[in-house]
Amino acid sequence: MAVVNLSRTLDFAAPLGAKQKVLFWNHTGERPFTCSECGKGFTRLTHLTAHQLVHTDMRPFKCSDCEKSFKTKYNLLAHHRVHTGERWFACAECGKGFTQLSSLQAHRRIHTGEKPFMCTECGKRFTQLSHLLTHRRVHTGEKPFTCPECGTAFAQLCKMLDHQRVHTGERPFTCSVCGKGFTQSSTLLRHKHIHTGVRPFTCSECGKGFTQSAQLTSHQRVHSDTRPFKCSDCEKSFKGKMDLLIHQRVHTGERPFICCVCGKRFTQHSLRLKHQHSHTRETLFICSVCGKGFTRANTLQKHQRIDRESRDDARKIHKNDTRTESAFKLMERLNSHSRLHLSSQSQEFGDWAPEE
Structure with a gap:
């Protein structure tokens, strides 16, 4: 393949066309269109214009299905696939489909284990830049998303949207078994473990199982x-x-x-x-020995302790009584034996008495 010398191909005496300029800048690395807000450079004016929307609240591209708005046409086109169900980008490893190429690229890192984005504060690594940016708010304390109802601030937009359902009462995620509704899909997934009995998170120390990883983490501190x-x-x-x-x-x-x-x-x-x-005087705690009911577990435990102590005391008394009875019988036998000696002595000496 022949190598084209761009400097010779382009006639600098004649004015360059738009496409020729972009081609030339791509080779030279020149980016003549610079953002006044952040200093980022672009080879095309249209790219700069689209980028500048990042620094504003303008969202000129609206979805005709749900009226959600976006800052770029590309983001709107990607969003449309949510309604159409199109997933153009498939993972070669597991076959999972995605609506955007960037989502597929981020997903591939699950298989490769690659985490290219590192936090400079704590060294924690992430598969996506957005996850790193969200994580940084842990160190800065920044909470840019505020609930308009109660003023509670959140570090993530999704957390604020979940929170707003507290005010609206909306519970869009419903359990197919018992009909219970939840504000978050993750909460519904955890709830389903109650019906299936699955406890996927197991403690390596004692083998106890949990339905949530957070419960396991908390338990391991024991x-x-x-x-x-x-x-x-x-x-x-x-x-x-x-x-x-x-x-x-x-x-x-x-x-x-x-x-x-x-x-x-x-x-x-x-x-x-x-x-x-x-x-209510409801007796939820019943003594298995005497059947007496109690409203509190600690009262039942106290009752059972007193009952055990009473039985132990009774056994000690009975044991002591047995010992006393044996000693009494032994004394009776000794006295009886002593009387035998006295009677034999009186027969041998008759009515003998010591002289005065």
């Missing part, structure tokens, strides 16, 4: 001394995040769980449930 969750008020540390949240109510005085009968407030849901049994 086998170690790590307490990663520290209280900012008293520096007391805890093994679980929920334990820390419950503890912090000691400092804030918050009691979010209210008894619907008497209005008494509690720091924990479990404490409220225990309290409510005092109103």
Whole structure:
């Protein structure tokens, strides 16, 4: 294949056409169209114009099916495939299809194990640049997405959208077995393990199974001394995040769980449930020995402990009584034997008495 010398092919005396200029800049690396916001350069003015939308809130390309809008025509075309079901890009390893080439390229890294994007703060690596950018907010504390209803801020847009269903009451993900609805598909998937009995996450120390990886991670701290969750008020540390949240109510005085009968407030849901049994007098905990019912588990345990102690005391008394009875019989036999000696002596000496 012949190598073309571009400098000789182009006649610099004559004005270059648009395509010739782009061709020339592609070889020289020149990017004459520069973004005034971030300094990024482009070989075409149209590319610069499309790029500048990144720095604005303009989304001029609207979907005719769902009215969702996009900053570029390419993103709109890729989005259309959601409605049509087209998946042009298929993975050669597993056959999974994707609507965008970039999604396929990111997916391939699952098979190769490649994680080219590294966090400079902690060294953690990611398969996608977007995941790295989202992760960086952990270090910066940035939460750019704010709920318009309550003002709660989030680091990710998807988290804010999930949160907004709390206000709307929308539960689009429904369990086909029991009909229970959920705000997130991931929550529905975890819920399905209840019906199937599958516990895919197993502890390597004790073999206990869990339906969620987060539950396994929390459980594994039982086998170690790590307490990663520290209280900012008293520096007391805890093994679980929920334990820390419950503890912090000691400092804030918050009691979010209210008894619907008497209005008494509690720091924990479990404490409220225990309290409510005092109103219903429902005896959920039954003694297996005597059949007596109790409203609380700790009351039943106390009852069983007293019952065991009473039985142990009875056994000791019975044992002591047996020993006393044996000693009494031994004394009776000794006294009887002594009387035999006395009677034999009186027969031998008659009515003898010592002289005065």
